[in-house]
Amino acid sequence: MKLPWPRSLLARNFLLLMVLALALEFSVFATFYQLLQKPRSEGLATLVASQINTQRVILAALPPGERDDVIRRINAEGAMKISPAIEGNASHGEESGGIWLTDFARRLERQLPPGSRPAITHLGAAHVRMQVGDQAYWLSLPLHVQLRDRAMTVAVATSGLIVGLMLLAAWLIQRRINRPLRQLQRATHALGSGRAPGRLPEDGPSELAAVTRQFNRMAENLERNEGMRTLMLAGISHDIRTPLTKLRLLLAMDQLDEHTASGYIQQIDAILGQFLDFGRNEGDEAPSILDVNILVQQLAAEFGERGDTFALNLDPALPTMCLRPLALQRAIANLMENAVRYGKTGLAVDTQVGDGCVSIRVRDAGPGIPPDQVEYLTRPFTRADDARSNNGGTGLGLAIVDRLARIHGGDLRLESPPEGGLHATIVLPVQASPN
Numbered sequence: 001m002k003l004p005w006p007r008s009l010l011a012r013n014f015l016l017l018m019v020l021a022l023a024l025e026f027s028v029f030a031t032f033y034q035l036l037q038k039p040r041s042e043g044l045a046t047l048v049a050s051q052i053n054t055q056r057v058i059l060a061a062l063p064p065g066e067r068d069d070v071i072r073r074i075n076a077e078g079a080m081k082i083s084p085a086i087e088g089n090a091s092h093g094e095e096s097g098g099i100w101l102t103d104f105a106r107r108l109e110r111q112l113p114p115g116s117r118p119a120i121t122h123l124g125a126a127h128v129r130m131q132v133g134d135q136a137y138w139l140s141l142p143l144h145v146q147l148r149d150r151a152m153t154v155a156v157a158t159s160g161l162i163v164g165l166m167l168l169a170a171w172l173i174q175r176r177i178n179r180p181l182r183q184l185q186r187a188t189h190a191l192g193s194g195r196a197p198g199r200l201p202e203d204g205p206s207e208l209a210a211v212t213r214q215f216n217r218m219a220e221n222l223e224r225n226e227g228m229r230t231l232m233l234a235g236i237s238h239d240i241r242t243p244l245t246k247l248r249l250l251l252a253m254d255q256l257d258e259h260t261a262s263g264y265i266q267q268i269d270a271i272l273g274q275f276l277d278f279g280r281n282e283g284d285e286a287p288s289i290l291d292v293n294i295l296v297q298q299l300a301a302e303f304g305e306r307g308d309t310f311a312l313n314l315d316p317a318l319p320t321m322c323l324r325p326l327a328l329q330r331a332i333a334n335l336m337e338n339a340v341r342y343g344k345t346g347l348a349v350d351t352q353v354g355d356g357c358v359s360i361r362v363r364d365a366g367p368g369i370p371p372d373q374v375e376y377l378t379r380p381f382t383r384a385d386d387a388r389s390n391n392g393g394t395g396l397g398l399a400i401v402d403r404l405a406r407i408h409g410g411d412l413r414l415e416s417p418p419e420g421g422l423h424a425t426i427v428l429p430v431q432a433s434p435n
Contacts, residue, residue, distance in 0.1 A: 017170045021163040028159055041104045044143065048126050049111035052139055055082070056113075059132045067132070085129060085136035104143070180208045184215060191219060243267045285324040292358060293318050295325070296349050299333055308340045311348040318353050319430060323408055328426075331404035335362035335424045338398070342366050343421055357410075358428045365421040369414070401426065 055074070059067055059082075071082045101120040108118045108126065118128045120143070130137045180200070187197035197219055200212045243264040250256035293314045300310045332349075339347050343364020350361040401424070402412040410428035417423060 013174050014167070014171055018167060021166055025159055025163055041107055045104055045107035045111060048141055048143070049108055051080070051141065052112060052116075052128055052130060055080070055139065056130050056132055059137075064133075064135075067135075071137075079142050081140040082130075083138050083140075085138050101143070177208065180212060184212060187215065187219070191222070196223060240268055240272070285326055287322045287324050289320050290323045290325050290328065291318075291320050292323075292328070292360060293351055295329060296332065296351060296360065299329065299336060300349060303336055303340065308336075308347065310336065310339075313348065313350040315350075315352045318351050318358060321358065321428070321430065323428070327404045327407055331401045331426060332360060332362070334398075334401045335426070338362075338424070339364040339366075339422070346421055353430070356430050358430060359425050360428075361423055361425040363421060363423050365419075368420040369416045369422055398424070 059070065062070060075081050075083075105118045105120055105126075108128070109116060112118065112128065113131065115131060116128050118126060120126060126139075126141045126143055128139045128141070130139045183200055187200055190197040199216055199219075202209050202213050202216065247256065247261065247264050250260065293316075296312065296314060300312055303310055336347075336349065339362050343366030346363065346365025348363040350359070350363070352359045352361075398412065398414070405412045405426050405428070408428050410426060413425045413427060415423040415425070
């Protein structure tokens with residue numbers, strides 16, 4: 001049979017803490033009894049039994065006439081009281097004495113002659129029946145106050161109060177933990193329902209703050225990806241519609257030849273290729289040791305076969321680095337393709353190492369970019385407003401390069417010098433590994 005178990009974290013933790021507190025209370029009780037109360041009870045029972053047996057032997061050795069005189073002297077001089085056991089006074093003032101004194105009475109009875117019937121009065125005195133010859137007596141002897149219930153009652157009450165405060169503190173702590181968890185639950189439900197959850201406060205314990213911080217980043221990434229998806233759909237619709245409209249118009253006018261159709265199809269294919277490049281995830285490519293200079297030389301050779309010549313200025317001190325080869329190749333190739341398409345002249349690629357970074361700069365001597373637009377060109381679907389924008393691009397090339405650079409822990413820097421053209425530089429930290 002499966003035991004019932006609370007469903008909420010608050011109830012579970014509170015139940016566990018309560019069980020722990022009760023176990024602590026029981027262990028304190030057992031320790032107090034075994035190490036303190038039990039030895040005291042045994043020692044006091046032995047002492048009281050010894051006194052009672054001594055008094056019984058002394059009184060039994062006296063003649064009846066002298067016995068009463070000795071009893072009067074004992075009653076007058078000490079705390080011990082002896083009185084004849086008369087019919088009707090056998091239970092005068094007898095009480096159970098509570099758990100500790102009852103335990104003491106049992107231990108005392110085992111050390112006295114049969115029929116002694118020890119009991120504890122409400123004042124904490126041992127009340128014992130003592131047989132001396134033919135006469136029975138009641139002997140009353142005050143006990144040590146530490147055997148009374150009051151000390152244990154105070155100890156138990158104090159311990160209970162401490163346990164109660166512990167449980168209250170645990171409940172307050174758990175409540176503080178539950179508050180951000182409930183906020184996170186509501187935000188997760190909102191995110192799963194397609195609504196913007198809003199930013200959660202990143203305070204509280206460091207572990208919960210770290211979880212909340214990661215959730216906020218995840219929500220921001222999802223929101224950014226959703227916005228990017230909408231932009232991509234709108235961009236695809238806009239950029240492909242133009243060549244398709246021209247194709248449709250040429251078909252209607254019966255002026256479409258194979259060469260023109262092939263050009264428009266290639267344009268559409270290039271547009272789709274850039275959108276696929278932008279949406280591609282590079283995180284699955286395994287990093288490997290790469291010589292950046294060799295990669296640049298290979299790309300320059302490929303562009304040279306097409307008739308686009310790049311001047312190379314490669315730093316021989318460039319170290320080999322742990323990079324994602326295909327991702328970096330795509331980034332450099334995109335910059336070189338932009339230089340060919342927009343700059344056309346003054347094409348060059350420079351590499352340089354310094355200040356713990358490797359720089360890969362692609363230069364051209366084209367029309368350049370207005371300085372106030374440079375910082376916006378790495379945003380998706382952003383095009384410059386001058387002659388560099390009249391080539392039917394999607395506005396994704398530099399955004400793709402910027403993302404690929406960030407995957408490697410670096411960034412893309414754009415500069416339009418006064419003499420014209422554009423300098424696009426990928427800066428990578430030498431010691432950084434790709435994310």
